Amino acid sequence: MLLTHAPVAELTFSSLPQFFVNGVLNGAIYALIALGYTMVYGVLRLINFAHGEVYMLGAYAALLTSYALGYGPGQSGPGFPSILTLAIMLLVSMSFCALLGVLIERFAYRPMRSQPRIASLITAIGVSLLFQFGGQLVLPVSPPPSISERVNPDFLRTPVEITLKAPDRQMVATATSLKPAYEAAKQAWEEQKKHEANEFDLSPEGKTLRTSFQDAERAYQDAARKADASANKILIPKGKLVMFSTSIFLMIILWWLVTRTSAGRAMRAVSHDFNAASLMGISVDKTITFTFIIGSALAGAAAMMLATFQGTPLTTFYGVQPGVKAFVAAVLGGIGNIPGAVIGGLLMGVAEDLVIGMGYSQYKDAIALVILIGVLLLRPGGILGSSKVEKV
Incomplete structure (x- = not known):
């Protein structure tokens, strides 16, 4: 799913570090997407099934931005460095997804708050299908490598080599x-x-x-x-290092927002007790909107990085597999728990790469469903979550 893996033939004791590193790097992206699921669930007790489609549209925003900057078919590119292009694409994708998250919350989910939870769930599925099939009417299919090989600076395509054993x-x-x-x-x-x-x-x-x-x-x-x-070596593409570093930086910013700002304290208050927070003067609507902004922007960042460094053709179903895997990561870590989403994402990435290393790469996408079933059977609350019964 993610970037091309380093060329390791099979999973052995000596190759285990390579697969583990690949898994952690890929898992950081799953964690970034999973944070959107877990934050929305934390304040609304709603699984935002349209989150994968927000991710998909963020990838399209990155694609169209690259076209606008001169990287479209038949164009020679702008006169400024590719690094600046990547930064612009990242900001546009995050901003677009943040705006999209606001619109989804305002016009799809807010009217459903007073309704039974099943109504909100059906609405989320409806929004997801609307973006998937409605997008086919207006969105182009990106032929590889429309972004990946044209926007990426050459130095990001070469790997960093770490020698563990001479x-x-x-x-x-x-x-x-x-x-x-x-x-x-x-x-x-x-x-x-x-x-x-x-x-x-x-x-x-x-x-x-x-x-x-x-x-x-x-x-x-x-x-x-x-x-x-x-020799025992680890090969890490520089593009993956950029993705991982950016993901960690955004997670640190999120941690600071949640723990050190008034908006973050409001989010925690609303998550703890919706009605009590309102009685204490906290604007619940603004807090929920802010939550959607942050979660959707993180999905946009993940989408831009994968669309740029991966090279897979974009379709309106581009967000289905990453969305499912990120949702499983959120459940694995404990949905509603922010550190749990990060841990779940990293474990999800490592599990997927270990399956590849064992020679079952055709089942790497199925491992998410296996993990989901296992978590629901053994620990429904996830690693850091609480297992309490709630009426839907």
């Missing part, structure tokens, strides 16, 4: 000793090819030199491959 010295020495013979055989074969009519009808000398070159090449490459395999 390669075996004897194997390195063997490969090094074979390299001169390989290069000499290659040079001799290249010179001989100039005197041959074609490679399908070689002279006896040409056949001998070609065979010598092939044998030397095979021996050197096998030795080099074994030496490289004896």
Whole structure:
């Protein structure tokens, strides 16, 4: 689902750190989306099933912004650095999703507050379907790599290499000793090819030199491959590091808003007791709107980063799988609990990458449903949540 994984053949003790790191990096994005689910549920006791579609529209906002900045089909790009383009796309996507969250809350959910919860749930599903199918009438399909390969600076596509264990010295020495013979055989074969009519009808000398070159090449490459395999390395694409760093930065900002500002204290008060907060003079409507703004903006940030660094074609169903996985992450951590959403997202990412490492990549999306069923059976309240019965 997320960025291309580093090339690890299978899950072994030595490759486990690579899959774990991949999972944590991907899980940070799931956590960012899951925060929107958990914040809305915390203040309204409502599962916002349209959150995945807010994420999808945030990706489209990033795409259309890239077109407006000169990265559309047939365009050569703007005259300013790509980093500035990425920053503009991030701000536009977050702002657009924040505005969309306000509109959804005001016109879809607020009229349903006095109604039974099932009415709000049906409304959420209706809004989700409206964006999915209504969007097909007006939104383009983004061919890969409409954003990813044009907007990304080249340096973000190269990986950072972290060596946990140096390669075996004897194997390195063997490969090094074979390299001169390989290069000499290659040079001799290249010179001989100039005197041959074609490679399908070689002279006896040409056949001998070609065979010598092939044998030397095979021996050197096998030795080099074994030496490289004896090392334990972690490869992290720089694009993923940018995504992870941005996600952590936004989570820190969220923590500061919730714990250190009056708006955050109002959110916690409304989450604790809706009616008591209103009697204490807290504007419940403004607090709920602020919650939707923050949650939707975080989804917009996640959408922009994935659409930019991933390269998957955008469709109006682009938010379905990430939305489901982020919802499972919120439930796993304890829906309504902000630290729980972060923990759930990270665990979700690690679980998905471990499934890939075990050779079952075709089931990596199904692991979310397996986790959801397991949580509901064993601990319905999630890791940090409370298991209490509520009437729907």
